[in-house]
Amino acid sequence: MRYVLTALAVCLLIVGLTESTLATTETVTGEVISLSCYFQNPANVGPAGAICAWATVKYEGNPVGLLTADKKVYQLAGGLVANNNAKMVPFLGKTVTITGDVTEGRGHMLILTANDAKPAQSQ
Numbered sequence: 001m002r003y004v005l006t007a008l009a010v011c012l013l014i015v016g017l018t019e020s021t022l023a024t025t026e027t028v029t030g031e032v033i034s035l036s037c038y039f040q041n042p043a044n045v046g047p048a049g050a051i052c053a054w055a056t057v058k059y060e061g062n063p064v065g066l067l068t069a070d071k072k073v074y075q076l077a078g079g080l081v082a083n084n085n086a087k088m089v090p091f092l093g094k095t096v097t098i099t100g101d102v103t104e105g106r107g108h109m110l111i112l113t114a115n116d117a118k119p120a121q122s123q
Helices: 002-021 035-040 046-059 078-085
Strands: 024-034 064-067 073-077 095-104 110-113
Touching: 024 035, 024 046, 024 073, 035 046, 035 064, 035 073, 046 078, 064 078, 073 078, 078 095
Parallel strands: 073 110
Antiparallel strands: 024 064, 024 095, 064 073, 095 110
């Protein structure tokens, strides 16, 4: 029994280490959204979603996301969302560029972990 538990612990450790090495560094540009507003109604973006995003992200601390032009959705993590999303609240409804580590979380949600965001440059 002891060997089985030891083998299980080693397997879990290997899976944990493998998962963290699967992160890729990417630069992603997209609109800062409230994930709860967006998944409730995909039309909750831009000016139409700003009120919902402001209420749920700033006052309720709900997860912040990034919606790319090709409709990929990333949940933001790391320093970007520290202190009740303080760094991201000013960017709600705006387009930003973020460079960070991308992993796949539960339900195949892409997670972008970073500490800083920059306003996207106009094209």
